[in-house]
Amino acid sequence: MSIVLTHAYYLFEDKKEQKIMKPYAPLGLLYISSYLEKNNIKNDVFDATFYSYEEQLSFINQKQPKVVAIYTNLMTKLNVIKLVKELRENPAYGNPKIIIGGPDVTYNLKNYLNLGAHFLIIGEGEETTLELYNALVNKAPFDKISGIAYLENDEAVKTTARIKMKDLSELPLPNRSAIPVDKYLKTWKENHGKSSMTVSTQRGCPYTCKWCSTAVYGQSYRRRPANLVAQELKLLKEKYNPDTIWFVDDVFTVSHKWIKSFHEEVIKQKAIIPFECITRAERLNDEILQLLKEAGCYRIWIGAESGSQKIIDKMDRRVDVDVVKTAIQKTNNLGIETGTFIMVGYPGEDENDIKKTVTYLKDANPTHFTITVAYPIKGTSLYNEIEEKIIVKPDWNLSTDRDIDFKRTYCKSYYNYALKYVINDVNASKQKKQGNYFNAFKMKTKSILAQTGMKFLKQR
Numbered sequence: 001m002s003i004v005l006t007h008a009y010y011l012f013e014d015k016k017e018q019k020i021m022k023p024y025a026p027l028g029l030l031y032i033s034s035y036l037e038k039n040n041i042k043n044d045v046f047d048a049t050f051y052s053y054e055e056q057l058s059f060i061n062q063k064q065p066k067v068v069a070i071y072t073n074l075m076t077k078l079n080v081i082k083l084v085k086e087l088r089e090n091p092a093y094g095n096p097k098i099i100i101g102g103p104d105v106t107y108n109l110k111n112y113l114n115l116g117a118h119f120l121i122i123g124e125g126e127e128t129t130l131e132l133y134n135a136l137v138n139k140a141p142f143d144k145i146s147g148i149a150y151l152e153n154d155e156a157v158k159t160t161a162r163i164k165m166k167d168l169s170e171l172p173l174p175n176r177s178a179i180p181v182d183k184y185l186k187t188w189k190e191n192h193g194k195s196s197m198t199v200s201t202q203r204g205c206p207y208t209c210k211w212c213s214t215a216v217y218g219q220s221y222r223r224r225p226a227n228l229v230a231q232e233l234k235l236l237k238e239k240y241n242p243d244t245i246w247f248v249d250d251v252f253t254v255s256h257k258w259i260k261s262f263h264e265e266v267i268k269q270k271a272i273i274p275f276e277c278i279t280r281a282e283r284l285n286d287e288i289l290q291l292l293k294e295a296g297c298y299r300i301w302i303g304a305e306s307g308s309q310k311i312i313d314k315m316d317r318r319v320d321v322d323v324v325k326t327a328i329q330k331t332n333n334l335g336i337e338t339g340t341f342i343m344v345g346y347p348g349e350d351e352n353d354i355k356k357t358v359t360y361l362k363d364a365n366p367t368h369f370t371i372t373v374a375y376p377i378k379g380t381s382l383y384n385e386i387e388e389k390i391i392v393k394p395d396w397n398l399s400t401d402r403d404i405d406f407k408r409t410y411c412k413s414y415y416n417y418a419l420k421y422v423i424n425d426v427n428a429s430k431q432k433k434q435g436n437y438f439n440a441f442k443m444k445t446k447s448i449l450a451q452t453g454m455k456f457l458k459q460r
Contacts (some may be wrong), residue, residue: 003036003067003133004060004096005029006046008079010053021191023049023184024198027248028102028125028216029071030174031200035126038172041133045178050187053079057086057093064094067133069121072102072112074377074400081115081397088116097136101125104400106215107379109149110156111396120149123162123216124203126171164217168203168224173232181240194243197236199275201229201262205250207280210316210381211305211343211374226258230265233273244298245275252277253288263291272296276337278303281327282319289334299337299367302327307360308353311346316381321360328364339368344422345408345415346374347386351458354418361426371422373415375402411460417453424450 007026011017026047036043046059060068068087072080080100087093100112101121112120119142121128128147135142142148147162165171185195204220205212236242253259266272276299277292284302292300304324306312312321328338342361344354361369376383376390378401392405405412428443 002063002065003041003043003069004046004063004065005033005043005069005071006056006060007048007071008053008056008076008083009049010051010079011049012052013079021187022196023187024196024246024248025049025174025176025179025181025184026071027174027198027200030176030178031171032069032125032129033175033178034172036130036133037175039130041130045175047179050180050183053083056083060087060093060096065096066094067099067136068093068096069099069101069129072100072104074104074402077104077400078398084116099129099132101129103213103215108396109158113149113151113156115397118150122147122149122158123218124165127165128162164204164220164222166222168222169228171224173235174200176240185240185242189243196244196246197240197242198246198248199229199232199236200224200248201252202249202254206254207251207318208316208381209305210314210385211346211377213377213380215379221254223255223258226261226265227269229262230269230271233266234269234271237271237273242273245273245296247275247277249277251279251283253279253283253292256283256288259288259291263295266295274298276301276339280319281324284327284331286330289331289336293334293336297336299339300331301339301341302331302366303341304360304364305341305343306346306349306353307342307357308349311349311353314346314348325360325364328366332365332367337367338364339370340364340366342369342371342422343374344371344418345412347382347389347406347408350409351454354422358422358425361422362429365430369426371419373412373419376404376406377401410454410458414454414457414460417450417457420450421447421454 007029011023029045033043033045044063046056048056070080084098087098097118098116099119099121100117105112105120106122109120119132131145132142132148135145146160149156149158188195202223204217204222205214206219206221272295274296278301281302302324304321305315305317307321309321331338342357376386386406389407390404391407394403424443425447428440428447431440431443
């Protein structure tokens with residue numbers, strides 16, 4: 001019996017990412033791989049990031065595994081559909097059992113099972129994959145395995161929910177030796193001057209933001225001991241020597257006690273690597289900011305999503321916009337870069353709210369900001385709220401949740417102009433402050449043109 005762990009993200013098919021070139025390793029699959037190895041289950045990982053669909057199929061054909069476990073999310077769903085159909089329809093691959101897991105699975109069980117998956121893994125994957133694989137090897141019953149779904153008489157059967165792993169210290173380090181780490185480091189170095197790797201210290205998020213999916217790790221907070229995280233950083237430093245680390249945790253500073261321990265451990269173990277993280281404004285204060293800086297933090301992403309308190313409240317963000325603004329300003333003053341996330345087109349948002357967002361970004365002055373048009377992910381509170389207002393819902397097999405549209409204050413095209421308005425107006429202000437008046441003029445002109453488009457589409 002053998003198992004291949006894989007995903008369906010191919011960097012060189014992603015035109016947008018080819019302009020950004022910031023690929024990160026599939027940590028979830030690598031954790032499952034190392035957990036299986038810890039339990040004496042040999043496995044192969046095919047990290048498709050730097051390879052093609054054809055090379056992936058060739059690998060599976062060569063290995064002839066009895067099980068193929070595939071990770072899926074919004075970005076890779078359509079490629080996963082293509083991969084599963086090929087593996088099911090072409091006997092050249094040995095007719096393996098197909099297992100699918102990931103955040104897109106939880107609320108789309110019947111769709112993925114009808115697609116051809118033999119089993120779905122709901123939630124965390126390590127323990128469930130191990131138990132399911134052993135059941136398949138031994139031809140044992142699997143109906144008592146928690147956290148899976150399968151078809152029985154054309155009906156989706158969902159077993160009892162998997163109890164979340166409480167003690168994350170039991171997790172072995174992700175099996176980075178199974179992937180071409182050098183390709184990630186080289187890609188980052190060549191495109192950004194610095195190499196980067198990812199580290200996970202926690203699972204789950206205790207907050208209730210309506211647009212956010214907690215389909216895998218749940219609304220919880222579990223964390224690896226700080227000394228083990230420092231050990232991992234030291235290992236990465238000695239083995240790969242990355243220039244930077246990206247902590248993939250949802251709220252890095254949720255526990256001030258943990259941050260103090262982390263600060264102590266990375267200094268004691270000489271494990272400091274410059275890093276960036278994401279957190280919430282109210283979980284930062286002067287002491288925590290100083291500790292983060294001393295521990296190597298060079299950039300903090302601080303969420304707000306809007307500059308309008310009305311919209312922040314509708315999102316159930318439970319934070320004051322002025323607290324976010326102050327946190328960004330304090331972080332800037334300490335010499336740490338800042339970033340923030342913005343979305344437009346949230347239910348109930350009007351033009352006045354968008355203008356408040358522009359004002360907020362100018363005042364807060366984050367080093368970086370990203371912006372998108374809000375979209376509803378199935379299973380979130382946002383999706384439940386707008387479900388009856390959906391006006392565009394393409395065929396599941398040909399689309400992702402990003403393609404779903406709902407009745408907003410204005411038409412969808414309006415928000416495409418709103419994106420241009422926010423980006424150009426805020427960046428024009430930045431350029432002006434830096435004395436780059438020609439660039440500021442160009443961006444302000446684009447902002448005015450975008451506002452003209454907004455005005456025209458506002459009437460539709």
